[in-house]
Amino acid sequence: MFEFIATYAPQLIVAGIKYTVPLALISFVFAVIIAALVAVLRSYVPHATGIKSIGWRILKFILWFYVWLFRSTPMLVQLFVVFYGLPKLGISWLSPSGWAAAVWVLSLNTAAYASEAIRAAITSIPDTQREAGAALGMTDAQIFIRIILPQAARISIPTLANSFISLVKDTSLASVVTIVEMFYLSQQLAATNFEPLQMYLLVAAIYAIFVSILSIPQHYIQRWADRFVKVQG
Amino acid sequence: MLKLEHIDKQYAEHHALKDINVTFNPHETTVIVGPSGSGKSTLLRSLNLLEHPDSGLYTIDDRTIDLSQPVTTDTLLWVRRKTGMVFQQPRMFDHLTILGNIIEAPVHVLKQKKADATKKAHELLQAVDLDNTADRYPYQLSGGQTQRVAIARALAMEPDYLLLDEPTSALDPELEAQVLRVLNGLAKEDQSMIIVTHNMEFAREAADRMLFLEDGEIVFDGTPAEFFSEPTDRIKHFLNAFKFEN
Ligand SMILES: Nc1ncnc2c1ncn2[C@@H]1O[C@H](COP(=O)(O)OP(=O)(O)OP(=O)(O)O)[C@@H](O)[C@H]1O
Ligand SMILES: [Mg+2]
Numbered sequence: 220m221f222e223f224i225a226t227y228a229p230q231l232i233v234a235g236i237k238y239t240v241p242l243a244l245i246s247f248v249f250a251v252i253i254a255a256l257v258a259v260l261r262s263y264v265p266h267a268t269g270i271k272s273i274g275w276r277i278l279k280f281i282l283w284f285y286v287w288l289f290r291s292t293p294m295l296v297q298l299f300v301v302f303y304g305l306p307k308l309g310i311s312w313l314s315p316s317g318w319a320a321a322v323w324v325l326s327l328n329t330a331a332y333a334s335e336a337i338r339a340a341i342t343s344i345p346d347t348q349r350e351a352g353a354a355l356g357m358t359d360a361q362i363f364i365r366i367i368l369p370q371a372a373r374i375s376i377p378t379l380a381n382s383f384i385s386l387v388k389d390t391s392l393a394s395v396v397t398i399v400e401m402f403y404l405s406q407q408l409a410a411t412n413f414e415p416l417q418m419y420l421l422v423a424a425i426y427a428i429f430v431s432i433l434s435i436p437q438h439y440i441q442r443w444a445d446r447f448v449k450v451q452g
Numbered sequence: 453m454l455k456l457e458h459i460d461k462q463y464a465e466h467h468a469l470k471d472i473n474v475t476f477n478p479h480e481t482t483v484i485v486g487p488s489g490s491g492k493s494t495l496l497r498s499l500n501l502l503e504h505p506d507s508g509l510y511t512i513d514d515r516t517i518d519l520s521q522p523v524t525t526d527t528l529l530w531v532r533r534k535t536g537m538v539f540q541q542p543r544m545f546d547h548l549t550i551l552g553n554i555i556e557a558p559v560h561v562l563k564q565k566k567a568d569a570t571k572k573a574h575e576l577l578q579a580v581d582l583d584n585t586a587d588r589y590p591y592q593l594s595g596g597q598t599q600r601v602a603i604a605r606a607l608a609m610e611p612d613y614l615l616l617d618e619p620t621s622a623l624d625p626e627l628e629a630q631v632l633r634v635l636n637g638l639a640k641e642d643q644s645m646i647i648v649t650h651n652m653e654f655a656r657e658a659a660d661r662m663l664f665l666e667d668g669e670i671v672f673d674g675t676p677a678e679f680f681s682e683p684t685d686r687i688k689h690f691l692n693a694f695k696f697e698n
Pocket of ligand 2: 492
């Protein structure tokens, strides 16, 4: 048992550090940026003027369609479409490598879910906050950026943390676009040592350790964000 | 001077303001009273355009706004700078400290230097007896304290008129007294104020002028002396509702 771990764990951990962790971190950064933009554009309602132009509506529709598309199709299928399908249309600049395809799909997919969480958080800030800002002469944009978003950000943290955990685990799908990340490596090893049970339990344990370590910052971020609310209990 | 002429506001099911004509003079404290649903909040909120009346003319100083037309953002922001608002609930910005709450608009709306705004904020906090709370967050203050901060926050914008919608009705009597003392002080300093309140004692003490609203109409406009000593039958009935002995 110990020997098994000593033989295989180091390779798996190296694969994790080389692929799983950077894939998850890079995709998460993109995902949060995309999610925030999508959420802001989808929930921003200027009260003073009320943008009702056709361009605005088309943009809102496109964003809705993006979120709908990525949430209602399997990520595995999305990876295949982007990596194997789109180049057939001549759109190979989008996914010049397995890495690019994986980052695209992982971030767009995560962002689709996260944008809904951020949007819900924005909506949950009571309208009285907007009115209080308006009464002080603040513009709609100022109210949104300076009053609503900081409070919504705090509320979004737990859901974003969940998205991140899912993302770390979803990196295992990158094996289908030729990235030899932890899970793919464990499959290859299991095929040679004929110990699938031990092999997959070991890789599961290593995923769990990675997720746990990567989740540590959440605690500190949450504590910082909670500085302005009464701590329960 | 704030002047409303022929102001009308119709909600789906309710005619909230009916042909309101009234002028608020500078340096006066006007107290608005009236039964629940009579349109007091609607009137006050119309004064800083949180509510947009359907029609009528609104004159501030020498600028007249035709309310039957949409107002531009510039006009809206200009009106809001002339009129500060304090709500029934303090509506603090929870993510900002007390100091942060007060300097937010002076720094970002009036573009004051942060140091200047901070200095002014400390003076205002001193005036409402809360300077020691500057670095705390709103959740760490009591309701009466946050309401005094809300008054300081509105005053930091140096509005010509301070509008207050039942600023004490969410407070215990003791906390209410703290807030009313602050307002009474402002009245003595000739800050122009328009206050909706159910506190008759405060009205008697601080008001220069009283308005009685009923069913979307101003049915009394006069001095507190007239209001309390020579009340009409309707006002007598209204005032009796505040007494609990039979
Ligand atoms: N946004 C709204 N939509 C529909 N009706 C409204 C709205 N706001 C107020 N009303 C109605 O307009 C009338 C006047 O409301 P307003 O809030 O001005 O009364 P008020 O005198 O401030 O009462 P209170 O003393 O209870 O605060 C009420 O009948 C109310 O139901
Ligand atoms: Mg009211």
